[in-house]
Amino acid sequence: MEEENRCSAHGSDIGVTLSVQRRSRSSENKNTFLGMKTMQRKCLGLVCFLVFSTALSMYLLQSVEGGIESLLSIETVRQDVASDSDDEAPFFQPFNTSNPFQNSWCPEATCNNSPVCAPCKRRFLFIVSTGRSGSTTLLRMMNMLPNVRLSGENSNELFVASKLVTNLRTKEVNILDGTARQGAWAHNEIPQQAMACPIQQILETLDIAPTEVLQEMHQRGGHPLRVEEEHNILGAKVIRIQTGDWTPLQASIFFKQNFPCSRIIVNYRSDIESLAQSRAKAGWDSSKEKLHEQVDFLLEFARNLGQDMSKLIDMTKWTEDISILNEVIDWLGYEHCHFDSLLHENHDGYGRDEESAPKFDEKCRFEETSLVRVAA
Numbered sequence: 001m002e003e004e005n006r007c008s009a010h011g012s013d014i015g016v017t018l019s020v021q022r023r024s025r026s027s028e029n030k031n032t033f034l035g036m037k038t039m040q041r042k043c044l045g046l047v048c049f050l051v052f053s054t055a056l057s058m059y060l061l062q063s064v065e066g067g068i069e070s071l072l073s074i075e076t077v078r079q080d081v082a083s084d085s086d087d088e089a090p091f092f093q094p095f096n097t098s099n100p101f102q103n104s105w106c107p108e109a110t111c112n113n114s115p116v117c118a119p120c121k122r123r124f125l126f127i128v129s130t131g132r133s134g135s136t137t138l139l140r141m142m143n144m145l146p147n148v149r150l151s152g153e154n155s156n157e158l159f160v161a162s163k164l165v166t167n168l169r170t171k172e173v174n175i176l177d178g179t180a181r182q183g184a185w186a187h188n189e190i191p192q193q194a195m196a197c198p199i200q201q202i203l204e205t206l207d208i209a210p211t212e213v214l215q216e217m218h219q220r221g222g223h224p225l226r227v228e229e230e231h232n233i234l235g236a237k238v239i240r241i242q243t244g245d246w247t248p249l250q251a252s253i254f255f256k257q258n259f260p261c262s263r264i265i266v267n268y269r270s271d272i273e274s275l276a277q278s279r280a281k282a283g284w285d286s287s288k289e290k291l292h293e294q295v296d297f298l299l300e301f302a303r304n305l306g307q308d309m310s311k312l313i314d315m316t317k318w319t320e321d322i323s324i325l326n327e328v329i330d331w332l333g334y335e336h337c338h339f340d341s342l343l344h345e346n347h348d349g350y351g352r353d354e355e356s357a358p359k360f361d362e363k364c365r366f367e368e369t370s371l372v373r374v375a376a
Contacts, residue, residue, distance in 0.1 A: 106261035114191035124262035159244035252304035
């Protein structure tokens with residue numbers, strides 16, 4: 001009996017031992033498994049870190065190489081600019097001088113483009129004339145051309161607009177040339193021709209599209225007005241620039257700088273006697289001496305602009321020979337747009353002669369690209 005008890009106790013001890021051993025092995029296996037999982041996570045983290053580090057290194061290397069190339073490119077541009085002039089290059093250089101109408105409307109235009117302004121983005125057409133010289137007739141006839149919309153007189157507003165530039169040049173300082181960077185007159189340098197865009201905006205506002213066109217554009221949710229009308233040629237009839245407080249040279253410089261992509265029809269009346277009589281009939285100043293001065297101003301103005309930018313015509317001649325106006329149309333760059341007759345504006349003073357309106361061929365278009373007719 002005692003022997004059986006000892007065997008039973010021994011068996012129990014063996015069972016307990018085996019149970020402990022099994023629990024120990026289970027714990028070891030669990031610890032081993034957890035260790036393997038930890039090592040796996042660490043390995044995965046290391047792999048991800050290595051992959052990320054490699055990608056970041058390649059990105060930074062490419063960025064540095066691109067930056068070096070950009071710096072070299074900028075330095076090359078600066079060297080090219082400096083080599084083009086004997087003088088020291090100015091602090092600020094325009095981004096480019098590209099001209100979108102170099103092969104058509106304004107081949108000789110100076111276009112200093114910057115983030116502030118692209119002065120050659122739009123084409124303009126002006127009729128500069130003395131009063132009582134057929135300028136209103138020219139206005140109506142030019143408005144018959146595809147995509148041309150010229151407005152009437154504006155009380156010499158362009159001369160007033162020129163003050164936006166000349167007012168910045170005082171005896172103390174020239175704000176536009178970038179020299180006033182400290183003190184009471186401190187300004188950052190203003191890019192060349194940057195004032196052209198606000199001055200052009202004045203004319204664009206005066207030569208706004210008809211109300212029905214604006215309403216239609218709004219209803220169909222089109223682009224802003226400036227984008228919608230970029231293909232149009234805007235402008236005005238101007239009969240008073242010769243009465244402003246400036247010289248023909250100053251006036252021509254104003255147009256070249258602020259309306260660089262423009263064509264200007266300079267119209268005068270060489271028969272001063274007839275001009276004086278017409279002005280007297282309309283109740284205007286008819287001093288022959290002043291009229292001679294005004295005509296001389298326009299002649300000098302046209303010479304300063306040059307033949308690419310201006311076309312000089314004499315009302316005394318083109319009213320007798322329609323081919324002169326057709327030469328103007330050719331000079332502007334239109335095809336199949338010849339007049340067969342002359343219309344008459346300011347009939348009997350300020351009336352309109354509706355019976356003399358000429359018509360263009362249906363093929364009438366601008367030479368470089370086909371344009372769509374728009375309402376004047």
